[in-house]
Amino acid sequence: MRRIFTLIWIAIGWIGVNAQPVSVGLFHNQLVNAAVVYCMEGSYQLLVDGSEVTRMDAGGVLYLTQEKNGVKVLDASTDFGHASLIEFNALTLESVFQIRPMDPELETRPYDDDLVVFTSDSCMTLVNRVDFDKYLAGVVESEVGPKAETEFYKAQSILFRTFAMKNLDRHQDERYSLCDGIHCQSYHGKSRMNPMILESILETTGLVLADFNYKLISAVYHTNSGGQTQRASSVWMNEVDYLQSVVDPYSLHQPHAKWRDTISFEDWKNYLLDNGMKSVTKIPEEIIYVEQMRRRENFILDKDSIRMTKISEDWGFESSFFDMFPDGDSVLVWGKGYGHGVGMSQEGALKMARDFFSYQDILQFYFFDVRLMDFRDLPASSITQVDFKY
Numbered sequence: 001m002r003r004i005f006t007l008i009w010i011a012i013g014w015i016g017v018n019a020q021p022v023s024v025g026l027f028h029n030q031l032v033n034a035a036v037v038y039c040m041e042g043s044y045q046l047l048v049d050g051s052e053v054t055r056m057d058a059g060g061v062l063y064l065t066q067e068k069n070g071v072k073v074l075d076a077s078t079d080f081g082h083a084s085l086i087e088f089n090a091l092t093l094e095s096v097f098q099i100r101p102m103d104p105e106l107e108t109r110p111y112d113d114d115l116v117v118f119t120s121d122s123c124m125t126l127v128n129r130v131d132f133d134k135y136l137a138g139v140v141e142s143e144v145g146p147k148a149e150t151e152f153y154k155a156q157s158i159l160f161r162t163f164a165m166k167n168l169d170r171h172q173d174e175r176y177s178l179c180d181g182i183h184c185q186s187y188h189g190k191s192r193m194n195p196m197i198l199e200s201i202l203e204t205t206g207l208v209l210a211d212f213n214y215k216l217i218s219a220v221y222h223t224n225s226g227g228q229t230q231r232a233s234s235v236w237m238n239e240v241d242y243l244q245s246v247v248d249p250y251s252l253h254q255p256h257a258k259w260r261d262t263i264s265f266e267d268w269k270n271y272l273l274d275n276g277m278k279s280v281t282k283i284p285e286e287i288i289y290v291e292q293m294r295r296r297e298n299f300i301l302d303k304d305s306i307r308m309t310k311i312s313e314d315w316g317f318e319s320s321f322f323d324m325f326p327d328g329d330s331v332l333v334w335g336k337g338y339g340h341g342v343g344m345s346q347e348g349a350l351k352m353a354r355d356f357f358s359y360q361d362i363l364q365f366y367f368f369d370v371r372l373m374d375f376r377d378l379p380a381s382s383i384t385q386v387d388f389k390y
């Protein structure tokens, strides 16, 4: 009896924890005119303009085609006519469907939970209404891949959850919360390569990072810090208390710790002149070098300066953490790290996880004075409220 009670409690706990689904716009930046939807696992209920027309088990198939007067809906045996709203609702917790866009032909992807399809301006919009943690598992697999450490997955998924909860209204005008592209967070469907991803997320379910005012933080990260992370104000102008620079030995000796480039000295000199560095014509060429033992915000020559981030962007360098030395007609560029350098270094975090640091240690190392807490304990004003009625 006690055992049954526990099992029921776990089941209710599961549903309770995951009560809040997220609406994700699929195949963002593509105009899908026709798609085939397969029921892969579990069972589904099909609603056409609000009315249930059929139920489907694994093996069932649905054909959707955008036409002038709405989306034409067919299953293997019945023509359901045209509709402006199609809801393919999961009837079981483990229901999975797959979408194969036919026009244009795009990658077939599997998804957990529900599919909502609606038309606006003669376009078909596909939305996956999915349990938050299952969504995060798909994001983790798409963004960081299936071969990492558990504690790294936990740290990274807390950043993805924090970003998602902070941006739930990002695509409100398009009637969903987040898109599936890099504009929000890449989401290529259900996580299926490594069950540890979903397990790591369920072990940290609900956890987000908040600042000392109980506001969700900007949960930024980059590939590799090169040995020192960057203050937010050095990249984005505004000072952010929890995004400070930290000496980061864990990013050293990782795949993107170092890079090299060579540019022409003449081009470099012209670039400096074009950016207002008039002293270039007066001082000896051999002292026009850049040296950063520690990250510097500006390259200063005489009384002129240029932001390191601007130089990095203008020359397409991998980071703004680099040294430059004139060498004959060329300038050698020796760089460190990859990306903007603010927040968590992914390669550093992965190294910390391999060195047996916990996800709490990793997040506290890269973010200053933040609160790791359950989003349900945040004040209501800190949570973006969205409610999509289809």
Ligand SMILES: [Zn+2]
Binding pocket: 170, 171, 178, 179, 180, 181, 183, 184, 185
């Ligand atoms: Zn987006």
